[in-house]
Amino acid sequence: MCRQPHVLVLPFPAQGHIAPIMKLALLIGAHGVKLTFVNTEFIHAKMMASLPEKSEERRLINFVSVPDGLDTEDDRSDLVKLTESVHRTMSGHVRDLITKIEGSNVDERISCVLADTSVGWVHEMAKNFGIEAVAFWTSAGACLAISLRIPLLLDAGVVDNNGTFILDEPISLSKDLPSWTSSDVGSDPDVQKLVFEFCLFVSKYAKFYDLIICNSNYELEPVALRLIPNILPIGPLAIESNSSSFSGSLLPQDETCLQWLETQPPSSVVYVAFGSTGTLSLQQVEELALGLELSSQPFLWVVQSGSLAGFPDGFVERVADRAKFVEWAPQEKVLAHPSVAAFMSHCGWNSTLEGLGVPFLCLPYFADQFYNKKYICDVWKVGLELEEDENGIKTRDEVFSKIKMLLSSDIIKAKALQMKEAGRKSWDEDGDSFNNLKKFIEHIKSL
Numbered sequence: 508m509c510r511q512p513h514v515l516v517l518p519f520p521a522q523g524h525i526a527p528i529m530k531l532a533l534l535i536g537a538h539g540v541k542l543t544f545v546n547t548e549f550i551h552a553k554m555m556a557s558l559p560e561k562s563e564e565r566r567l568i569n570f571v572s573v574p575d576g577l578d579t580e581d582d583r584s585d586l587v588k589l590t591e592s593v594h595r596t597m598s599g600h601v602r603d604l605i606t607k608i609e610g611s612n613v614d615e616r617i618s619c620v621l622a623d624t625s626v627g628w629v630h631e632m633a634k635n636f637g638i639e640a641v642a643f644w645t646s647a648g649a650c651l652a653i654s655l656r657i658p659l660l661l662d663a664g665v666v667d668n669n670g671t672f673i674l675d676e677p678i679s680l681s682k683d684l685p686s687w688t689s690s691d692v693g694s695d696p697d698v699q700k701l702v703f704e705f706c707l708f709v710s711k712y713a714k715f716y717d718l719i720i721c722n723s724n725y726e727l728e729p730v731a732l733r734l735i736p737n738i739l740p741i742g743p744l745a746i747e748s749n750s751s752s753f754s755g756s757l758l759p760q761d762e763t764c765l766q767w768l769e770t771q772p773p774s775s776v777v778y779v780a781f782g783s784t785g786t787l788s789l790q791q792v793e794e795l796a797l798g799l800e801l802s803s804q805p806f807l808w809v810v811q812s813g814s815l816a817g818f819p820d821g822f823v824e825r826v827a828d829r830a831k832f833v834e835w836a837p838q839e840k841v842l843a844h845p846s847v848a849a850f851m852s853h854c855g856w857n858s859t860l861e862g863l864g865v866p867f868l869c870l871p872y873f874a875d876q877f878y879n880k881k882y883i884c885d886v887w888k889v890g891l892e893l894e895e896d897e898n899g900i901k902t903r904d905e906v907f908s909k910i911k912m913l914l915s916s917d918i919i920k921a922k923a924l925q926m927k928e929a930g931r932k933s934w935d936e937d938g939d940s941f942n943n944l945k946k947f948i949e950h951i952k953s954l
């Protein structure tokens with residue numbers, strides 16, 4: 508009898524990275540593939556707390572954990588610190604784990620490592636063990652194409668070793684794609700450097716990838732995906748996994764907002780959420796609040812602890828009859844609700860995919876979010892950007908007028924539905940993502 512194929516799954520330990528790779532893992536696990544899912548101890552504890560004992564996930568997946576190298580009280584939202592610690596500490600533990608599995612019963616041996624590009628060292632490690640190395644990219648294919656282009660840009664002298672752009676010229680991957688400039692990762696030079704180093708990291712380990720899976724499809728990104736060697740787009744994973752109970756959320760989701768949405772008129776609510784990592788300035792929160800108040804629309808706002816401080820005096824009381832605040836929402840269910848009319852978003856790639864079908868108001872603040880915004884506003888034309896004033900603030904008047912403009916645009920609404928269909932269609936039998944998933948599972952089984 509053939510031995511059961513075994514995939515070792517390694518995400519980067521952050522919300523936006525864990526959810527999509529877990530969704531992919533569940534899809535392959537449902538086809539008889541044995542899964543070992545490696546979390547950091549910190550994430551493992553959160554995940555176990557949110558997964559019921561008898562859940563499908565626990566049945567299909569063997570969860571293991573390794574230390575991330577940080578102390579219990581350390582701030583894991585500090586991406587620089589987390590990344591540095593993960594590279595320094597986690598790699599040794601993962602090597603030990605692979606050594607242990609490979610040295611055990613032959614039936615347990617790993618057929619393939621499926622790991623986030625942010626932990627690229629595991630792909631090199633896998634190749635050294637003679638194991639297939641599959642990379643998982645959580646952002647848009649276009650951003651991967653840009654990352655892989657960075658070494659060439661270095662050679663061409665367009666960026667120096669600090670990630671500072673020497674030329675002001677925007678970089679174009681193709682005439683059919685939005686161009687990319689240094690400000691497309693944020694104006695902060697430290698952030699530019701961080702993103703630049705990440706791009707270099709990805710390109711350094713790319714030679715070890717046997718295959719790279721991207722949470723996207725050719726309907727959404729017909730140009731960018733064709734620029735990437737060894738790419739296998741399987742997405743949007745959010746759409747395919749709608750039927751599963753697992754949202755991939757590491758925080759408890761407040762479901763009371765779904766009952767609240769039931770009480771609101773169809774296509775009326777502005778859903779406001781900025782992902783898992785970001786914090787806006789208090790002044791920006793105040794302007795958003797006042798803009799939403801001016802709009803007179805009902806709204807549902809995900810307010811992570813701390814942000815409430817930016818609310819103007821009396822705001823919560825004044826909008827009480829048409830607003831709902833939660834600390835963490837069941838986002839995919841919210842975005843699928845017929846009462847939702849618009850999504851005010853930071854444009855993280857998961858949010859971008861989950862929001863297909865809903866017009867966007869874009870407020871990117873970090874890394875790939877600026878490029879995702881270009882897809883939303885300039886390529887797919889399913890949203891509007893909140894523009895900054897000369898002080899770098901999106902003012903209440905800007906918020907008010909863009910909400911009005913967005914909600915009255917039948918063209919944007921129609922485009923949004925078209926793009927939702929572009930996402931869904933690839934999961935039809937014989938659609939691209941459906942076929943690529945099948946191909947991937949067959950490939951794992953052939954190893």
Ligand code: UDX
Binds near residue numbers: 523
């Ligand atoms: C980041 C990057 O922005 C993103 O582009 C990259 O691909 C992964 O890392 P993040 O900032 O967390 O991710 O944003 P996003 O990619 O949008 O992911 C947020 C996730 O949190 C989504 O899956 C969303 O459904 C979930 N979420 C958000 C909730 O479950 N509840 C909420 O209230 C808000």
